[in-house]
Amino acid sequence: xxxxxxxxxxxxxxxxxxxxxxxxxxxxxxxxxxxxxxxxxxxxxxxxxxxxxxxxxxxxxxxxxxxxxxxxxxxxxxxxxxxxxxxxxxxxxxxxxxxxxxxxxxxxxxxxxxxxxxxxxxxxxxxxxxxxxxxxxxxxxxxxxxxxxxxxxxxxxxxxxxxxxxxxxxxxxxxxxxxxxxxxxxxxxxxxxxxxxxx
Amino acid sequence: xxxxxxxxxxxxxxxxxxxxxxxxxxxxxxxxxxxxxxxxxxxxxxxxxxxxxxxxxxxxxxxxxxxxxxxxxxxxxxxxxxxxxxxxxxxxxxxxxxxxxxxxxxxxxxxxxxxxxxxxxxxxxxxxxxxxxxxxxxxxxxxxxxxxxxxxxxxxxxxxxxxxxxxxxxxxxxxxxxxxxxxxxxxxxxxxxxxxxxxxxxxxxxxxxxxxxxxxxxxxxxxxxxxxxxxxxxxxxxxxxxxxxxxxxxxxxxxxxxxxxxxxxxxxxxxxxxxxxxxxxxxxxxxxxxxxxxxxxxxxxxxxxxxxxxxxxxxxxxxxxxxxxxxxxxxxxxxxxxxxxxxxxxxxxxxxxxxxxxxxxxxxxxxxxxxxxxxxxxxxxxxxxxxxxxxxxxxxxxxxxxxxxxxxxxxxxxxxxxxxxxxxxxxxxxxxxxxxxxxxxxxxxxxxxxxxxxxxxxxxxxxxxxxxxxxxxxxxxxxxxxxxxxxxxxxxxxxxxxxxxxxxxxxxxxxxxxxxxxxxxxxxxxxxxxxxxxxxxxxxxxxxxxxxxxxxxxxxxxxxxxxxxxxxxxxxxxxxxxxxxxxxxxxxxxxxxxxxxxxxxxxxxxxxxxxxxxxxxxxxxxxxxxxxxx
Numbered sequence: 003x004x005x006x007x008x009x010x011x012x013x014x015x016x017x018x019x020x021x022x023x024x025x026x027x028x029x030x031x032x033x034x035x036x037x038x039x040x041x042x043x044x045x046x047x048x049x050x051x052x053x054x055x056x057x058x059x060x061x062x063x064x065x066x067x068x069x070x071x072x073x074x075x076x077x078x079x080x081x082x083x084x085x086x087x088x089x090x091x092x093x094x095x096x097x098x099x100x101x102x103x104x105x106x107x108x109x110x111x112x113x114x115x116x117x118x119x120x121x122x123x124x125x126x127x128x129x130x131x132x133x134x135x136x137x138x139x140x141x142x143x144x145x146x147x148x149x150x151x152x153x154x155x156x157x158x159x160x161x162x163x164x165x166x167x168x169x170x171x172x173x174x175x176x177x178x179x180x181x182x183x184x185x186x187x188x189x190x191x192x193x194x195x196x197x198x199x200x201x
Numbered sequence: 202x203x204x205x206x207x208x209x210x211x212x213x214x215x216x217x218x219x220x221x222x223x224x225x226x227x228x229x230x231x232x233x234x235x236x237x238x239x240x241x242x243x244x245x246x247x248x249x250x251x252x253x254x255x256x257x258x259x260x261x262x263x264x265x266x267x268x269x270x271x272x273x274x275x276x277x278x279x280x281x282x283x284x285x286x287x288x289x290x291x292x293x294x295x296x297x298x299x300x301x302x303x304x305x306x307x308x309x310x311x312x313x314x315x316x317x318x319x320x321x322x323x324x325x326x327x328x329x330x331x332x333x334x335x336x337x338x339x340x341x342x343x344x345x346x347x348x349x350x351x352x353x354x355x356x357x358x359x360x361x362x363x364x365x366x367x368x369x370x371x372x373x374x375x376x377x378x379x380x381x382x383x384x385x386x387x388x389x390x391x392x393x394x395x396x397x398x399x400x401x402x403x404x405x406x407x408x409x410x411x412x413x414x415x416x417x418x419x420x421x422x423x424x425x426x427x428x429x430x431x432x433x434x435x436x437x438x439x440x441x442x443x444x445x446x447x448x449x450x451x452x453x454x455x456x457x458x459x460x461x462x463x464x465x466x467x468x469x470x471x472x473x474x475x476x477x478x479x480x481x482x483x484x485x486x487x488x489x490x491x492x493x494x495x496x497x498x499x500x501x502x503x504x505x506x507x508x509x510x511x512x513x514x515x516x517x518x519x520x521x522x523x524x525x526x527x528x529x530x531x532x533x534x535x536x537x538x539x540x541x542x543x544x545x546x547x548x549x550x551x552x553x554x555x556x557x558x559x560x561x562x563x564x565x566x567x568x569x570x571x572x573x574x575x576x577x578x579x580x581x582x583x584x585x586x587x588x589x590x591x592x593x594x595x596x597x598x599x600x601x602x603x604x605x606x607x608x609x610x611x612x613x614x615x616x617x618x619x620x621x622x623x624x625x626x627x628x629x630x631x632x633x634x635x636x637x638x639x640x641x642x643x644x645x646x647x648x649x650x651x652x653x654x655x656x657x658x659x660x661x662x663x664x665x666x667x668x669x670x671x672x673x674x675x676x677x678x679x680x681x682x683x684x685x686x687x688x689x690x691x692x693x694x695x696x697x698x699x700x701x702x703x704x705x706x707x708x709x710x711x712x713x714x715x716x717x718x719x720x721x722x723x724x725x726x727x728x729x730x731x732x733x734x735x736x737x738x739x740x741x742x743x744x745x746x747x748x749x750x751x752x753x754x755x756x757x758x759x760x761x762x763x764x765x766x767x768x769x770x771x772x773x774x775x776x777x778x779x780x781x782x783x784x785x786x787x788x789x790x791x792x793x794x795x796x797x798x799x800x801x802x803x804x805x806x807x808x809x810x811x812x813x814x815x816x817x818x819x820x821x822x823x824x825x826x827x828x829x830x831x
Contacts, residue, residue, distance in 0.1 A: 003549065005469045016577065029215035029380055039215065040346070041380035044322070045240060050613065050685075051792055052579035064346060065465035066379045066458075067544045072469065083577070088569050106577040111618060111790040114575030121572065129567045148806070 003069035008061035009164055010068040014087045015079025016104050017049035020152030021056040023179065027156060028058055031167045031175035042066035051107070053083055060166055076130075077159055079138070079152065080104050085122045088129070097130045098158050098199065099123060100138040100151065134158060134199045141194040147187035153180075157195025169196060203252035210387045218377045219244035221347035222286075222314065222370075225354025227256050229310065230389035231284045233276035234260045235269035235698075237657060238686035239288030240323035241377040242316035246286070247687055250698055257391045261698035262689055265628070265657040266291035270298050270313065274367070277311035278404060280395040282358055286314035286370075289330045290627065294658070296333065299367070303337040304414035305404050306365040306421075309392075310358035313339075314370040319507045320542040322374050323685075325608065325627065327540065329508040334369045334485035338418050340425050341369040341485035342434060343457045347381040353434060353482065355386065364425055366418075369485070373507060375458040375542060426486035434482025435491055440467040448474035451556065452499035454492070454512055456481040459505045462548040470549060472558055487515050496520055496527045503555050504531035507543050530555045580613055583793040584755030584809025587611045587678055590726035591619035592789050592817065594647065594676070597736040602645045603638055607631040607659075609651035610685045610754075611678045618788050621649060629658025636662075636671035645740050646673040653683035653691040655709060660716075666745050667717045674739045675718075675747045677709055678726075680754040688757060713747045720746035727752050729816040755809045769810025770825045774801050778822035789817045 011028075013021045025041045032039035042057040057067060070089055075096040078084020084099045091097060101119055108114040127133045136158055138151030145154070153176065159165065160172050167175075173189055180188045204214070205224050216224065222245055226234065234253065236246040246262060253260035259276075263269035266287040273283035287295060292315045299313065315333065318324040334341035342357050344350035350372070357368040402410050429435060451474050455463050460480050467476060479495045481487070496502055496516070504513040513531035520529055532539050536551040553559070581588050591614045594602075605624040606612055615622030624634055635648035650659045655677055663675065683689040690696040690704070697704030713721050720742040722735040732750060739746035762769055772793075781799045785791075791814060793807040803814070805826070814823040 003469045003545070005465060007468070017579070025380060026215075033213055033215050033382065039380075039382060042375060043217070043378045043380060045244065045378050045687075050579040050582060050610065051577070053577050063465060063468065065461040065545060066346075066375060066381075067462065068465070069469060069545045069549070072545075082574060085572060086574050088567075091567075093565055093567070105795060106575050107580050107790055107792050107794075108575045108577065110794045110796040111786040115573060116575060117572045121570075125570050125572065129569060 003071050005063055005068065005072060008059050008063045008068070009074045009166065010072060011058040011075050011077060011159065012073045012087065012090050013056040013058070013077045013079065014083040015054055016083065017052050017054050019079045020149070021054060021079065024152050024156050025056055025058055027172065027175045027179045028060070030179050031172050032060065034175065035167060035171060037166050038062055040064065040066045053086065075159065075162070075164055077155055079155060081119045081122050082117060084126060085117065091126070091130050093129065093131060095130050096162060096164065097126050097133045098155065098162070099126065099133060099135040100155055101135050102137055102139045102151070134162070136195065136198045142191055144194055145187045145191035147184065147191070150184070150188050150191035153188045154191040154195035157192035158199045160192070161196040161199030163201070202255055205248065205252055206256055207385060208388055210385055212385045213382055214385065215380060216347055216383050217244055218347040218350055218372065218379050220248050221351040221383050222354055223248045224383065224385070225351040226284050226312070228351070228386045228388050229355045229358040230282050230391045231258055231358070232281035232391040233273050233283040234258055234285070235263045235272040236286050237263055237266045237269050237291060238683050238689040239291050239316070240686055241318055241374040242286050242288050242314065243686040243689070244377070245314070246689060250689070253698070259699060262691065264692055266295040267298055270295035274298060274302050274307065274311060277307035277309045277367070278305065279397050280308040281392050282310040284312045284314070287316070288324065289315050289317040289328055290324060290326065292330055292333055294628070299333070300337050301406055302367055303339045304406060304411055304418055307361065307367055308365060310361035311367040312354065312357045312361060312370050313367050314372065316377050317371060317373045319373055325625065327508060329511060330371055331484060331511045332509070334371070338422055339367050339369050339485070340364065340483065341371055342483050343371045344376055344482065345458055345460045346376065347379060348383045349482070350376065351383050351386070356434065360428060364421055364428070366421060366425070373458055422486055426489065429483045429486050429488040430490050432483040432488065435488045436480055437495060438478040438480050440464065440476060440478065442467060442471070449500040450474070450498065451476045452479060452495055452502045453505055453552070454479045454481065454495070454502060454516055455505040456484050456512060457507060459507050459543050459548065462543055462545045463505050465545045466549050466552065469545070472552070472556060474556060481512065484512065489519055492516060492519055493523050493525060496525045499527055502527050502529045503536070503552055504529065505537065505548055505551070509539055578616065580616065580792055581610065582755055582809070583791055583807050584759070584811040585610070586680055586726045586750065586752035586755065586811070587614060588789065588791065589729060589811070589813045590676070590678060590732060590750040591621050592813070593726065593729050593732035594621070594736050595619060595788070596733050597740065598645065598647070602647050603642060605631040605634045605638060605646065605648045607650040607654045609654055610680070611649055611651055614649070618790050628654050629662055632659045632662035632666060632675060635673040635675070636666045636669065639671050639673050647676055648673055649676045649678060652677065652679040652681065652693050652709065656692045656707070660712060663713070663718070663745070664716045670744065672744055674736070675745060677747060677749045679709060679749055679751040681751070682754050682757060684754045684756070688754065709749055718747050719744050721749070722747070723749045723751055725752050726750035727811050727813055729813060755811060759809050771805040771808045771810060772803050772812065772814055772823055773805070773826045774803055775822045775824065776800070778820050780820050780822070782819065784819060785814060785817055785823065789814065
């Protein structure tokens with residue numbers, strides 16, 4: 003099942019990691035360029051430390067959800083959650099993983115084990131088109147603001163070249179989306195992420 | 202000025218479904234709006250809260266959905282355009298007024314939005330509120346995407362005014378929380394004050410008047426059905442890929458978000474049969490002639506809709522009545538489920554089995570390693586005052602109490618180690634059900650309710666409990682906000698929807714006093730000893746005892762600090778003092794705790810400085826990071 007007209011990005015992570023900001027930035031880039039976009043978000047209860055999923059579809063479709071076999075790229079804001087999303091990964095799917103684990107309370111208080119991140123990356127690599135990985139927090143610290151790791155991941159997504167936007171077009175969208183005082187760190191974080199995946 | 206008030210018809214914007222709904226209300230000249238917050242409708246209220254004054258809209262957060270419905274409904278009876286909105290279960294609360302206002306009708310356009318939640322993303326049930334339209338007789342519209350929602354709001358106000366009936370605007374989560382491109386329309390300024398024209402025979406529903414109004418409504422339904430036949434939102438859609446093949450002619454009847462998945466399927470899969478789609482946007486009354494004509498043309502009809510077989514039953518009855526020779530397939534034959542959300546995969550599976558069609562895609566074998574993945578359910582935030590309260594309570598009860606709980610962040614205490622949930626039904630339900638439990642069980646009963654839920658429907662139940670001399674502890678967990686739905690105000694606060702900083706704050710403890718509660722203690726749940734002591738006394742009290750645990754939501758405290766460019770003191774574990782007893786992780790379970798083997802740490806990036814862990818650790822190993830450490 004493939005809708006040839008659409009790029010589908012599936013972002014998975016933990017409530018509060020800033021996936022909504024990423025979808026807003028891509029929304030503003032789309033409006034500016036006239037690319038159709040539809041985004042499905044999670045609000046409410048799950049945001050309290052639970053798993054959140056955002057699906058962004060760029061191109062000619064009205065459906066906020068895609069066939070599970072038609073995800074162009076999975077962006078894991080957290081390594082465990084990237085693996086939990088394996089049902090949306092096919093041999094044609096690209097995967098970008100933030101390697102910073104956020105340990106759920108079930109690990110510290112209920113005896114569950116957090117999987118080995120290297121093993122997660124290895125397994126993801128076996129069954130997907132390609133896996134990119136980076137530490138969002140390291141890049142964010144380098145950019146001077148620990149809260150921009152979401153935009154670091156957006157940079158890594160943009161660097162793969164699968165988005166219908168140039169680097170400059172997304173940077174312009176960042177400028178109109180994030181608060182003025184945070185623009186510089188966000189642009190810097192975006193560029194650091196971009197450099198990881200750009201060919 | 203808020204961006205949603207931009208007066209540039211034709212300009213494109215990307216908006217959340219709930220924001221598009223607000224824009225539609227603004228364009229339609231809405232004058233009065235009211236709500237009680239509930240996901241997935243919450244952002245409608247948050248958005249109106251920010252811009253209603255500039256828009257000339259009176260907006261309020263009411264104590265509950267019934268009050269919100271009445272505020273807006275009465276304004277519409279008087280003759281202005283009005284809007285009330287709530288989550289699906291909120292319409293249960295408002296339904297007493299809703300059912301009868303279908304009889305009286307309104308003079309100004311009145312749109313009542315029900316945000317249904319298939320899949321129970323943030324809800325206690327996934328009831329299908331389309332049946333409320335059928336039960337009451339009011340017209341109903343169902344948008345599929347944000348732009349259609351904007352257009353439909355305008356349409357809903359227009360037909361409401363045309364027929365002088367409230368209109369039910371039914372959404373689902375995957376519409377409210379979808380972000381898409383909308384094109385701004387022109388804005389009609391809201392009307393000023395109106396003269397109230399008395400009409401007792403219409404608006405005073407004593408039995409004699411109610412009988413004539415019911416007959417009026419039944420006649421009106423026929424006229425509204427004529428509207429449905431010509432509604433621009435009921436239409437036949439021919440997919441771009443015609444899929445012409447030797448097979449049958451197939452018609453799909455669909456509505457709401459399911460329409461999107463049907464179209465995605467038709468864009469992506471060659472089904473080998475000719476398919477047309479009947480997209481229904483006005484789904485009560487249904488356009489019976491249009492549906493009949495559509496079905497006449499086809500060999501097979503498949504109904505694709507979320508939740509109940511609402512359209513399916515109507516289409517089947519219609520085809521039988523009008524003797525249309527067509528097979529109609531849907532949920533009753535088991536092609537689709539009556540539960541949970543749909544998606545393109547589910548739609549394709551149901552349609553292809555109804556068509557006896559096999560998808561010949563390339564089969565890829567993926568043998569994923571079965572790595573054990575730790576679950577990540579939503580939890581109380583780090584620094585959350587509820588965690589302190591629950592910890593203290595469990596120290597006192599030693600786990601030997603039965604807990605009725607309620608709807609809010611504090612519901613998350615049902616998870617271990619706190620385990621403060623044995624019965625949870627609905628808003629305000631903890632207080633009423635506690636009385637029933639104490640009459641038939643011997644264990645102590647503790648009812649938990651939040652500040653906002655207490656005002657919503659907790660108060661009448663408390664009055665009833667005191668009057669009937671029940672014996673239980675009512676734990677009112679006051680974090681000074683409606684936290685779960687995104688920090689809306691409530692009647693206990695000096696902030697409101699309209700009077701931003703000068704609303705009248707209602708005191709919870711004074712209400713308790715006034716209704717005759719004999720034991721009332723207000724404590725800070727971040728102070729464990731004092732909180733334990735209050736619970737101990739409350740459990741001994743012979744009657745209804747109230748403990749109010751009062752400490753603001755940790756997220757609000759953190760936000761305030763950040764605004765001032767400050768951060769709280771972070772806590773750490775002194776490894777020399779830690780005896781590895783694991784009491785902290787086993788009994789308090791803050792998300793900032795990290796356990797590596799037998800060793801404990803606190804993640805300073807997650808810690809929100811509540812300081813309770815310092816009181817929890819029996820060996821004094823947890824404490825604030827000293828400056829020398831930093």
